[in-house]
Amino acid sequence: xxxxxxxxxxxxxxxxLRIEVEVEKGKVVDAWCSGxxxxxxxxxxxxxxxxxxxxxVQRSCGVxxxxxxxxxVRAVEQACNIEIPENARIIRNLLHGSQxxxxxxxxxxxxxxxxxxxxxxxxxADPAKTAKLSENVSGRPQNxxxxxxxxxxxxxxxxxxxxxxxxxxxWGHSAYNLPAEANLMASAHYIEGLKLQAKAARMHAxxxxxxxxxxxxxxxxxxxxxxxxxxxxxxxxxxxxxxKAFVDEVYLPDLxxxxxxxxxxxxxxxxxxxxxxxxxxxxxKVDDDLLLPGGVVDASLAYAAVNTDKIAEDVTRAxxxxxxxxxxxxxxxxxxxxxxxxxxxxxxxxxxxxRYAGKSAEVGPLARVxxxxxxxxxxxxxxxxxxxxxxxxxxxxxxxxxxxTAARAIETVVISDAMEGWIETLKSNIASGNKKTYQPxxxxxxxxGGGLNDVPRGALGHWIDIKGGKIKNYQYVVxxxxxxxPRDSKKQKGPVEKSLVGTPVADPxxxxxxxxxxxxxxxxxxxxVHVIDPHTNQTYEVKVI
Amino acid sequence: METNSSKKFYEVLESKGVxxxxxxxxxTALTATMGLSYSLVGQVAAKIEKAAAIRPPVVWLHFSECxxxxxxxxxxxxVGGIILETISVEYHETLMAAAGEQAEKSLHDAVEKYKGKxxxxxxGAVGTSYNGSYGKVSGKTFLEIAREVIPKAAATICVGSCxxxxxxxxxxxxxxxxxxxxxxxxxxxxxxxxxPFNPLNLLGTILKYLDNEKIELDDYGRPLFAxxxxxxxxxxxxxxxxxxxxxxxxxxKEAELxxxxxxxxxxxxxxxxxxxxxKFNDATSFPIQAGxxxxxxxxxxxxxxxxxxxxxx
Numbered sequence: 001x002x003x004x005x006x007x008x009x010x011x012x013x014x015x016x017l018r019i020e021v022e023v024e025k026g027k028v029v030d031a032w033c034s035g036x037x038x039x040x041x042x043x044x045x046x047x048x049x050x051x052x053x054x055x056x057v058q059r060s061c062g063v064x065x066x067x068x069x070x071x072x073v074r075a076v077e078q079a080c081n082i083e084i085p086e087n088a089r090i091i092r093n094l095l096h097g098s099q100x101x102x103x104x105x106x107x108x109x110x111x112x113x114x115x116x117x118x119x120x121x122x123x124x125a126d127p128a129k130t131a132k133l134s135e136n137v138s139g140r141p142q143n144x145x146x147x148x149x150x151x152x153x154x155x156x157x158x159x160x161x162x163x164x165x166x167x168x169x170x171w172g173h174s175a176y177n178l179p180a181e182a183n184l185m186a187s188a189h190y191i192e193g194l195k196l197q198a199k200a201a202r203m204h205a206x207x208x209x210x211x212x213x214x215x216x217x218x219x220x221x222x223x224x225x226x227x228x229x230x231x232x233x234x235x236x237x238x239x240x241x242x243x244k245a246f247v248d249e250v251y252l253p254d255l256x257x258x259x260x261x262x263x264x265x266x267x268x269x270x271x272x273x274x275x276x277x278x279x280x281x282x283x284x285k286v287d288d289d290l291l292l293p294g295g296v297v298d299a300s301l302a303y304a305a306v307n308t309d310k311i312a313e314d315v316t317r318a319x320x321x322x323x324x325x326x327x328x329x330x331x332x333x334x335x336x337x338x339x340x341x342x343x344x345x346x347x348x349x350x351x352x353x354x355r356y357a358g359k360s361a362e363v364g365p366l367a368r369v370x371x372x373x374x375x376x377x378x379x380x381x382x383x384x385x386x387x388x389x390x391x392x393x394x395x396x397x398x399x400x401x402x403x404x405t406a407a408r409a410i411e412t413v414v415i416s417d418a419m420e421g422w423i424e425t426l427k428s429n430i431a432s433g434n435k436k437t438y439q440p441x442x443x444x445x446x447x448x449g450g451g452l453n454d455v456p457r458g459a460l461g462h463w464i465d466i467k468g469g470k471i472k473n474y475q476y477v478v479x480x481x482x483x484x485x486p487r488d489s490k491k492q493k494g495p496v497e498k499s500l501v502g503t504p505v506a507d508p509x510x511x512x513x514x515x516x517x518x519x520x521x522x523x524x525x526x527x528x529v530h531v532i533d534p535h536t537n538q539t540y541e542v543k544v545i
Numbered sequence: 546m547e548t549n550s551s552k553k554f555y556e557v558l559e560s561k562g563v564x565x566x567x568x569x570x571x572x573t574a575l576t577a578t579m580g581l582s583y584s585l586v587g588q589v590a591a592k593i594e595k596a597a598a599i600r601p602p603v604v605w606l607h608f609s610e611c612x613x614x615x616x617x618x619x620x621x622x623x624v625g626g627i628i629l630e631t632i633s634v635e636y637h638e639t640l641m642a643a644a645g646e647q648a649e650k651s652l653h654d655a656v657e658k659y660k661g662k663x664x665x666x667x668x669g670a671v672g673t674s675y676n677g678s679y680g681k682v683s684g685k686t687f688l689e690i691a692r693e694v695i696p697k698a699a700a701t702i703c704v705g706s707c708x709x710x711x712x713x714x715x716x717x718x719x720x721x722x723x724x725x726x727x728x729x730x731x732x733x734x735x736x737x738x739x740x741p742f743n744p745l746n747l748l749g750t751i752l753k754y755l756d757n758e759k760i761e762l763d764d765y766g767r768p769l770f771a772x773x774x775x776x777x778x779x780x781x782x783x784x785x786x787x788x789x790x791x792x793x794x795x796x797x798k799e800a801e802l803x804x805x806x807x808x809x810x811x812x813x814x815x816x817x818x819x820x821x822x823x824k825f826n827d828a829t830s831f832p833i834q835a836g837x838x839x840x841x842x843x844x845x846x847x848x849x850x851x852x853x854x855x856x857x858x
Contacts (some may be wrong), residue, residue, distance in 0.1 A: 001836035006645065007644055007645035007646075007684045008645060008682065008684065009638050009644065009645070009648055009649075009682050009683055010644055010645070011638045011639070011640075011641050011643065011644040011645070012614045012638075012639065012640070012641070012642070013639075014611075014639070015612065016680065016682055017679075017682075017683065018683075034733075035682065036592075036682065036847075037609055037679065037680040037681070038682045038720070038721060039609055039679075039713065039720075039721060039723070040681070040718075040720040040721065041713065042598075043718055043720055044716045044717065044719075045717065046714075046850070048624045048852060048853070049852065049853040049856075050804070051852075051853070051854070051855050052852055052853055052854050055854060056713065056716070056848070059611050059613070059712075059713040059740065060611060060612045061613070061617070062610075062611040062613015062616045062617070063611075063612050063613075063615065065613060066614065084556050104729065105744055106619075110640070112638075114642045119642075159598070162600055162602070162633040162635075164633045164634045164635060165634050165637060165640045165641040165642060166641075166642050167641070167642075167643060167645045167651050167654075168634070168642075168643040168647040168648070168650050168651045169641075169642035169647065169656075170642075170643075170647075196758060197619065198619065198621065198826075198827070199622050199827075202826045202827060202829045203825055204826070205826035205829035205830045206829060207832065207835070208832050208835060208836075209825070209831055209832035209833075209835030209837060210615045210825035210826060210829075210831060210832060211616075211620065211825070211826055211835060212613040212617055213613055213740060213741060214835075215835060215837045216832070216835040216836060216837050217830035218795055218855075219838070220795065220796070221795065221796060223795055223800070223835060223837040224835040224837075225800055225801050225836055225837050226800075226801065226834075226835075227830070227834075227835060228834055250574045274617070282748070298621070321643060329780060335679070335720055337675075337720075338675050338678075339675045339676055339678040340675070340678050342684070358664050398811075431811065435801065436796065438794075438795040438796025438800075439796070440794060440795075440796065453783050454686070457773045480674055496618070497717075509646070510647070511645070515644055518711050526610070527613045541641065
């Protein structure tokens with residue numbers, strides 16, 4: 001029996017996550033993931049107006065803002081047989097693209113970087129050498145004066161004695177490998193990123209009214225028709241350009257520079273059997289010609305199309321009443337009506353355990369990049385190969401904590417590039433007098449709809465059943481449910497639990513290595529506490545390309 | 546006349562990549578939000594300078610939330626860095642480097658060291674059913690944490706509708722028995738509702754608080770400077786309302802002309818907030834400007850009281 005360590009709260013994530021690991025001889029031998037909060041949004045939706053659903057589900061998460069609203073309007077549109085106009089599809093793509101850009105930058109610099117970057121070490125860096133490093137690795141080299149200013153600022157902050165968010169951290173831990181100069185460079189970009197993300201969020205405000213929780217989607221299209229002016233589109237384009245430049249010149253180079261000092265993490269934090277993506281960014285009709293393809297791959301990169309009949313789930317270890325597996329259209333969410341107790345030998349989480357073909361499946365940037373790579377997606381393949389070559393590691397390194405974090409940067413580049421074409425199409429539509437953004441429709445008495453798509457944290461599906469013009473049932477299957485789910489009835493661990501096994505832990509009182517793998521999945525716990533109850537009787541078709 | 550300290554302050558700003566122009570532009574927006582006349586911009590800027598020297602400790606608690614209000618806080622334009630350094634964020638689960646035991650230590654240390662002096666900011670609702678069992682941090686329920694920390698704060702600001710009134714977590718049937726902080730533990734709070742709240746309103750509130758200025762509140766605990774008028778009162782489409790010019794279908798000619806959204810279900814007439822004047826994301830837009838009706842997100846119980854959203858009031 002090894003030593004048990006509990007990390008709760010896991011910080012620098014969305015929501016309330018508790019991780020427990022067992023450490024033996026300096027390595028994790030067992031792990032448990034627990035979601036610690038339940039609200040029950042699906043229960044709230046029953047009996048309400050289907051047109052309102054997207055507002056409710058968007059509040060699943062303010063970090064993954066927008067994405068549930070998008071999935072929801074798509075599900076209702078399928079249930080009501082609505083085909084949205086091309087401009088609405090493009091604007092939804094643009095909002096989604098800017099969500100990826102924003103989300104991934106914030107994740108890398110503000111949620112994940114401090115696992116790898118020692119801010120205290122940056123205080124002793126040589127600004128001139130930092131400028132040299134920047135010249136070697138960055139697409140936007142910065143000079144010695146710049147780094148010297150940043151360093152002075154950090155010193156002033158530290159000397160004030162009020163370390164605020166940087167208090168009680170793991171500074172000086174033996175697992176930090178970066179030289180002082182790389183720490184200073186990354187710290188500078190932490191600060192730059194903070195400023196940039198506020199600007200990037202304005203892309204949502206331009207076509208969505210505000211961020212977080214943009215408010216321009218409606219069932220049938222989008223409402224921000226008055227923002228389709230050359231000036232407004234140009235405003236959007238300028239911010240997109242600046243954000244894309246940061247992704248190309250700062251984010252990806254930083255990722256590669258930092259990763260080059262942590263190559264051992266290319267062999268830690270993998271262990272998953274299957275990687276699942278539904279695909280996203282329709283470039284023709286609503287589910288046609290996806291920029292990032294859907295599919296399932298295994299560790300040998302063998303590709304197969306997604307078959308939703310193979311999805312099943314399990315509630316054995318979660319705080320819900322026992323129930324048979326059901327399709328999401330008839331799925332149920334029944335939290336235990338009473339006090340719940342955390343017990344790793346029995347029930348220990350609010351998250352359920354989805355399975356694909358009987359096994360746990362990882363979703364998210366790594367899954368998307370692997371699926372695209374396996375399908376021979378040119379742009380993805382080029383970037384993956386470039387990353388592997390730069391780091392001088394083999395393909396096996398993709399299946400790891402390092403690979404997962406690299407994949408997030410890679411897809412940000414791919415999506416940022418694709419946005420240009422969408423902007424151009426929108427402009428030419430408007431120039432030709434086509435400003436149609438909404439398809440009028442009437443509410444049917446009944447209908448069923450669902451949609452599979454992919455969002456920053458992974459594969460997402462929403463399902464709705466309408467009866468008498470009201471929501472009879474609503475269920476959604478969320479990325480962090482796939483990744484952070486607990487064990488199932490066969491005692492099989494969830495993806496994060498499996499990924500943690502084998503992680504080295506140098507000092508059990510400071511488990512920074514555990515944080516590295518957990519953060520590489522970009523946890524969103526408020527989202528994760530949702531339910532899927534699928535079974536094999538598909539009553540409608542969901543197209544996955 | 547520029548004092549030495551203010552000169553130094555601007556030097557610090559420049560070093561943070563914020564130009565004086567940016568800063569003053571920001572202070573201008575803030576001054577308007579605080580309901581002050583343009584002539585007081587200099588004074589507001591001076592308050593921030595003064596605040597920068599003090600850096601009062603802040604403990605930010607996360608209960609049943611979506612983190613959208615933390616995200617809103619991070620969208621404070623141009624000066625995210627200043628905001629982080631104007632106050633000293635002693636505990637904030639989304640931002641802090643420490644985790645687990647070390648994070649717990651940060652919370653405990655801040656609450657003890659600054660007892661009676663720290664500002665507590667709360668995001669998210671408090672579960673009350675089954676002893677608060679539906680939401681925990683570090684094995685303690687939100688209810689326990691609220692009872693332990695909030696009474697020790699100098700003042701508590703609830704950001705967003707969840708901590709103010711229960712928000713989405715409290716929408717019917719509310720399985721977790723979620724409530725706003727005041728209803729859950731009986732302590733008065735300053736409420737900045739919204740889904741999410743507007744970060745300008747938080748900064749305005751903090752500045753007034755640091756200045757020992759009395760913050761006038763309405764019956765729901767909302768500062769009057771930000772929530773004293775309805776969205777409708779200041780709506781740029783008000784003239785269309787008065788002229789009976791309404792949008793009756795999205796995508797229509799009327800929608801393109803920017804007519805009033807009242808018949809599309811706009812809740813602006815019953816919603817107290819400064820969205821039309823403060824706007825969001827560096828004054829980029831707000832929902833009605835984006836052609837969508839107001840959903841009333843800063844009103845107590847709006848998920849039940851204001852729905853269906855698309856039906857005329």
